[in-house]
Amino acid sequence: MYETMEVYSLSWLYFLSFIFLTTFAFLNMVIGIIVNVMEEEHEREREARDVREGKVTLEDLHQEIAELKRLIQGQSKT
Numbered sequence: 001m002y003e004t005m006e007v008y009s010l011s012w013l014y015f016l017s018f019i020f021l022t023t024f025a026f027l028n029m030v031i032g033i034i035v036n037v038m039e040e041e042h043e044r045e046r047e048a049r050d051v052r053e054g055k056v057t058l059e060d061l062h063q064e065i066a067e068l069k070r071l072i073q074g075q076s077k078t
Contacts (some may be wrong), residue, residue, distance in 0.1 A: 004011045048055065
């Protein structure tokens with residue numbers, strides 16, 4: 001860098017901006033990964049709490065609807 005500054009006196013501006021932008025991008029990625037992992041853990045915890053509390057899930061409702069459809073079709077055939 002110092003050799004370049006002897007020829008181009010404002011080259012420090014390029015190097016400094018490159019370092020800042022690279023650092024910003026790297027930290028942004030790291031923070032994004034951390035937030036993503038925390039969201040996934042929060043979702044798992046919420047699902048586990050819902051199961052403990054006995055809340056009905058969407059999958060349970062789909063199974064119940066399918067069972068009701070089978071019962072209705074069985075009754076209409078007889």
